[in-house]
Amino acid sequence: MALSALLGGCNGEAASQPAAPPPPTVSVAPAIQREVQEFEEFTARLEAPDTVEVRARVAGALEQVHFTEGQQVAKGAMLFTIDPRPFAADVARAEAQLAAARNQAELSSSELARAEKLTSIQGVSQQELDQLRAGVRNSRSNIQSAEAALVQARLNLDFTRIRAPVAGRISRAQLTPGNLVGVGSPVLTTLVSQDRVFAYFDASEATYLKYLHLVRSGTLASPRTATVQAWMGLADETGFPHQGRIDFVDNRLNPATGSIRGRAVFDNREGRFTPGLFARVKVVGSGKYQATLVADRAIGTDQTRKVVMLVGKDNVVQPREVQPGALMDGMRVVQGVKPGELVIVDGLQRAQPGAPVTPQVLKTDDKGLPIPAAPASAPQR
Known part of the structure; x- marks a missing residue:
């Protein structure tokens, strides 16, 4: 009986010990x-290929503004008109001076022709003949001078009609009709082109040396000799949905920042990009391996x-x-x-x-990325 009680106590202790937990x-x-093929990402700012400060080339009173502020204008479209009347008067004066120079040239030529007929009978001296010939040459020079003055007068008259030098979106007019404008000052408005957009970015010295090694080894093409693809995304976009190309790499590094300036160009015929926007640019960083x-x-x-x-x-x-x-x-x-x-x-x-x-x-997607397991459902009571 004592042995049975002892064995029963041992079995009870063994049964009371918990089982080892399973591995986590x-x-x-x-x-x-x-x-794979590696890519490099950079931050960039968008700029217009053509940015023009529209200024007057002649001084005068601003007569009319022909555009709506902020609109798209074509190349050659009329923007401003400066009072043309003083310049039209200059054109008329230059035309009169040209006519007078031509009349004088005809008179000088006639006098020289009559004098040359008298040389056979020695009716005119050699000195007088030389003076008449010099007068003909001076008359021709006066005609050229008058023609140049007329061209300048007509140019000034044409400059009173200020036209758009490039196609693009125009800013607001800085002056209203009635104000006097000088030559080159002030800026009347600004104009930026819209058909393309540049994305300027800075690459570090280490990145530049890496690309230089890849280009020299033939792994990558040089932007100076071949088309190098680039992709861009704006601040509110996911990924890099816009495709363009690298068209410029600077010829020196900036010693102050240790970086080199690069540029990618993107199509903007739809006008979705505005100069000054922040952007992200991605370019190829290696060959495939x-x-x-x-x-x-x-x-x-x-x-x-x-x-x-x-x-x-x-x-x-x-x-x-x-x-x-x-x-x-x-x-x-x-x-x-x-x-x-x-x-x-x-x-x-x-x-x-x-x-x-x-x-x-875990299951993986088409790129090999593991898909997180679904959480276990709570047991129902």
């Missing part, structure tokens, strides 16, 4: 391999190292140091992981190196 559940996704990628959120930091947690043999967690590269659609290019190895994506706080886990393999 973590979400994993396989590392993938695919062909095969790379291994993992979800960016799976990469952690261990002091100065970048590591990922792998699920290895017998579902044991194994830390692995990696060298991260470019980020592409939420996936990070890495070195140190083989394609197909299971990488812990979610539940990293429950994964301990060398400890077993229960892996839950």
Whole structure:
């Protein structure tokens, strides 16, 4: 009886001890391999290819404004009119002076012709003949001078009609009719072209040297010799929906900032871009190559190292140091992981190196990015 009681007490203690908890559940996704091409992103400001400050080329009273402020104007459209009457008078005066010079030239030619007829009978001296010939030459010079004065007078008359030098969108009129304007001052209005738009951006010295190496190795084409594609997105847009091209890279770096200026050009015939807007520009940063990628959120930091947690043999967690590269659609290019190895994506706080886990393999989208698992539904009461 004593032995039975002792055995019964031991069995009760064993039954009261709780069972060991199961390994924690973590979400994993396989590392993938695919062909990638890196891109560089820059911040940019939009500028119009043609920005014109419209100024008067002759002085006078502003007579009329011909445009509606803020409208689109065609090249050659009338913008302002300056009182043309003083300049029309100058044209009439120049025409009269030209006519007088021509009459004088005809008289000089007639006198020279009569004098040359008298040379056979020595009816005129050589001195008088030379003076008449010089008079004919002076008359011709006076005609040229009068013609130039007439051209200048007609130009000044034409300058009283101020026209749009380029097609584009016009600003407001700085002066109203009745005001006096001088030559070149003040600015009457501004005009910016709209058919294209430039996106100016600054690239760092390291980025410039990287591109220079790729161009010299033949991996990338030079913007100076070939068409290099560029993409742009505005502040309220997702991604880079607008395609253009790089058409300019400066010839020197700015020593104060350690950067070099580049420019991309985009079509703007629909008028969707306004000069001065902030934009994001993306350009090709490398040639195409095969790379291994993992979800960016799976990469952690261990002091100065970048590591990922792998699920290895017998579902044991194994830390692995990696060298991260470019980020592409939420996936990070890495070195140190083989394609197909299971990488812990979610539940990293429950994964301990060398400890077993229960892996839950996530589905991935067309780019290899793991899709988060749906939350478990609460049990119904």
